[in-house]
Amino acid sequence: MSVHDFIRERFFPHMWCAGCGHGTILNGLIRAVDELGIRKRNLVMVTGIGCSARISGYVDFHSLHTIHGRALAFATGVKLSRPELHVIVPMGDGDGLSIGGNHFIHAARRNINLTALIMNNRTYGMTGGQFSPLSGLGIKASTAPYDNIDNSFDVVELAKAAGATFVARTTTFHVNQLSDLIKAAIQHKGFSVVEIFTQCPTYFGRKNKLGDAPQMLQTFKERTVPVGSPKKQEDPSLIERGIFVNIERPEYCDEYQKLLERTQEA
Amino acid sequence: MAKKKLKQHVINRNWCKGCGICVSVCPKKVLELDELDKALAARPEACITCKLCEKICPDLAIIVETEEVDEEAKPHE
Structure with a gap:
């Protein structure tokens, strides 16, 4: 099957800017779903609000475009009522970690079998390039013209600490790893998080003089290393990508089913 | 053994x-942007069908079509 069998072609060309990495994530996600051989009718995509959230409109799966930051809450409802469906929840950095920060940590704590993708472009692109909880120190944004003084979250550490049982990170430059990690995340039983660095040349790139989309991708290539690479010891500012956590713990829907069976027997 | 050919x-x-991403990632400099800034396969003969352009294109605008070629057909020495 080709990519075109999984998208709603009538909405193309999509609304993302030229060079926006979100399209590359859509591309990688579709390849992952294709390679896994999951039927479209067994897939649900739930998104919140933002540039990233528009992804649910472009895929030909069951899709829910919900309210800002609450995609995981809606997804939890879908999964609990229909545990046999695969539920994928792509979120932006602001949508997922700021507005939806609480939903994120609690979905991780419950270890509910959802696939959360954090499309991290380090800014609120749709509303004009405000800084987000993942922008980081010293970053320029429309709301931080003289440098951002907020520390950023580390999504991997946050997800680990909150109890996610699969945590990975990659970038839109590493397209083979991108689809492989999404595949592994979908197959994992439990709450899985994949953080994907994606470029916003329109706001984040322009405000911080990072060049055009190809230059921003080059930066992803140069500033990231595979997990456990010796280069990380030499230069601690490099960011690791790969799988950080992959463990088994009781899953929420299973536990709920067991509880139902036990109480109905009594 | 069957091999993939462009x-x-x-x-x-x-x-x-x-956006020019495909042009920048192609290891063999196959692609260019034309006068309207649209991707164009300027040197298809150099393509090694790695499909990096197809996989990274944020607009889902590139498909690298391949066909199987039978290497057995070539003279073997």
Whole structure:
């Protein structure tokens, strides 16, 4: 099957800017779903609000475009009522970690079998390039013209600490790893998080003089290393990508089913 | 053994936004942007069908079509 069998072609060309990495994530996600051989009718995509959230409109799966930051809450409802469906929840950095920060940590704590993708472009692109909880120190944004003084979250550490049982990170430059990690995340039983660095040349790139989309991708290539690479010891500012956590713990829907069976027997 | 060989690059000019990502990632410099800033396979003969352009294109505008070629057909020495 080709990519075109999984998208709603009538909405193309999509609304993302030229060079926006979100399209590359859509591309990688579709390849992952294709390679896994999951039927479209067994897939649900739930998104919140933002540039990233528009992804649910472009895929030909069951899709829910919900309210800002609450995609995981809606997804939890879908999964609990229909545990046999695969539920994928792509979120932006602001949508997922700021507005939806609480939903994120609690979905991780419950270890509910959802696939959360954090499309991290380090800014609120749709509303004009405000800084987000993942922008980081010293970053320029429309709301931080003289440098951002907020520390950023580390999504991997946050997800680990909150109890996610699969945590990975990659970038839109590493397209083979991108689809492989999404595949592994979908197959994992439990709450899985994949953080994907994606470029916003329109706001984040322009405000911080990072060049055009190809230059921003080059930066992803140069500033990231595979997990456990010796280069990380030499230069601690490099960011690791790969799988950080992959463990088994009781899953929420299973536990709920067991509880139902036990109480109905009594 | 069957080997993959390039058939053609199918580029959807209506979807391409001319970001130039495909041009920058191609290891063999096969692609260029034309005068309208649309991706164009300028040197298809150099293509090694790695499909990096197809996989990274944010506009889903490139498909690298391949065909199987039978290496047994070649004279073997």
